């Protein structure tokens with residue numbers, strides 16, 4: 422008895438031990454979705470939502486868009502009003518960072534020394550922006566507050582990284598009237614996730630808006646700029662689970678309901694390495710709101726006793742200048758890229774096929790193709806290229 | 822500031838009156854009012870249709886017209902009705918004070 426008390430004192434440094442039937446780590450899209458979907462599925466046990474940030478849970482997409490340009494304020498993209506958490510009996514624990522998980526004891530220990538114990542643990546810790554020394558990152562509200570403060574006096578801005586975040590940052594800073602250089606190491610933009618037609622279009626568009634786009638070159642000397650922003654990707658926050666023996670590597674591996682290989686531990690969102698039914702070859706991670714929300718919903722349903730494997734159609738959007746960019750499906754491993762419509766008109770779509778089957782569509786100001794293409798990808802049949810690329814043939818007419 | 826009201830019927834049939842906020846979209850107002858069924862995953866950029874509501878017929882004429890994008894996106898919903906709208910595409914203000922909406926079923 423005595424020994425146990427001593428150990429508790431030692432472990433918790435005097436802080437109260439907190440136990441939750443479900444403890445969710447991370448207050449981002451996936452964490453919030455898991456909490457709300459648990460209640461929606463009728464789960465009545467205690468729920469703790471724990472995260473290192475001190476801001477009330479908020480959405481990330483506006484950070485590199487409307488919040489950066491100042492058209493939306495910080496109160497405009499909270500997930501839910503503060504009162505809802507109390508109404509749903511979800512206990513928010515903020516400002517705590519978990520550094521270790523003990524699956525046998527079912528505890529999560531924080532950097533502060535506080536320990537939480539759980540019945541089920543849902544790991545939705547997302548990813549950490551890769552940092553470039555001296556450069557701003559865009560991952561959290563705090564990052565963007567710092568960036569905005571820096572931009573007040575900056576004229577010449579260097580954006581490193583021609584992926585979605587870098588492109589959005591370039592568009593937003595250009596809109597703020599800055600002189601912007603966008604640097605991408607690869608010979609084209611969005612090299613990791615989109616085809617050449619979209620890259621070429623975006624290079625032209627950013628240049629038209631006054632951004633100096635530099636491709637495939639050495640990074641310019643940062644000293645020539647007043648401010649540097651880097652959007653060079655994230656590393657998944659899977660450390661404590663991997664250290665506890667979870668399967669994974671680039672993220673933590675989960676099954677179709679979000680179970681990790683550790684008992685009573687689940688994961689979802691940016692951190693979750695999973696077999697997606699749209700990519701048969703290997704497990705992948707997906708960094709999108711759709712994925713974070715829907716995969717976490719699967720976890721919640723499984724915990725609540727109504728398992729529903731995660732099989733949602735992937736979708737994604739981005740806004741740059743007046744461009745509405747939308748993607749449906751996953752273009753990984755495509756072997757063919759088709760263009761539908763005229764890129765020069767500013768309204769067109771890029772269709773990706775693998776062995777003749779349509780697997781994804783990137784749409785530029787073409788909501789119609791985006792919504793109609795979904796059914797075509799879902800159906801998975803082989804579609805004739807000539808009909809796919811004829812803008813006068815509505816995609817929905819190709820769904821049999 | 823005068824109190825603006827939105828009358829909302831949630832999916833389980835409960836009627837709630839929430840406070841409207843001028844200058845925000847109907848979607849933002851519903852979410853800020855605690856209507857958690859409005860997922861609004863895309864944050865209002867007309868990509869997700871998770872902000873789908875039915876607007877009471879008598880308010881139809883007070884609404885901005887349906888854009889082509891909104892129409893296209895609504896067309897993908899199995900729950901679409903003649904009075905379906907994406908609440909993120911409707912700016913809220915005094916002209917809509919008292920508007921009655923019902924959250925559409927999940928697709």
Ligand SMILES: Cc1cc2nc3c(=O)[nH]c(=O)nc-3n(C[C@H](O)[C@H](O)[C@H](O)COP(=O)(O)OP(=O)(O)OC[C@H]3O[C@@H](n4cnc5c(N)ncnc54)[C@H](O)[C@@H]3O)c2cc1C
Nearest residue numbers: 447449450451473481482518519546547690691708709710
């Ligand atoms: C600037 C920006 C713009 C984006 N734009 C789009 C877009 O337009 N469309 C789109 O679909 N997606 C977009 N995304 C991607 C989308 O926001 C992410 O995919 C989504 O947020 C992932 O949710 P998540 O819950 O997995 O992780 P996150 O949202 O990253 O949440 C994880 C949370 O866990 C916390 N955490 C991490 N480690 C610990 C720990 N050890 N202990 C406690 N807490 C911890 C973090 O602080 C964070 O709050 C954007 C992302 C960013 C950053």
Ligand code: FES
Nearest residue numbers: 865869870872909
């Ligand atoms: S919030 Fe996504 S379409 Fe309205």
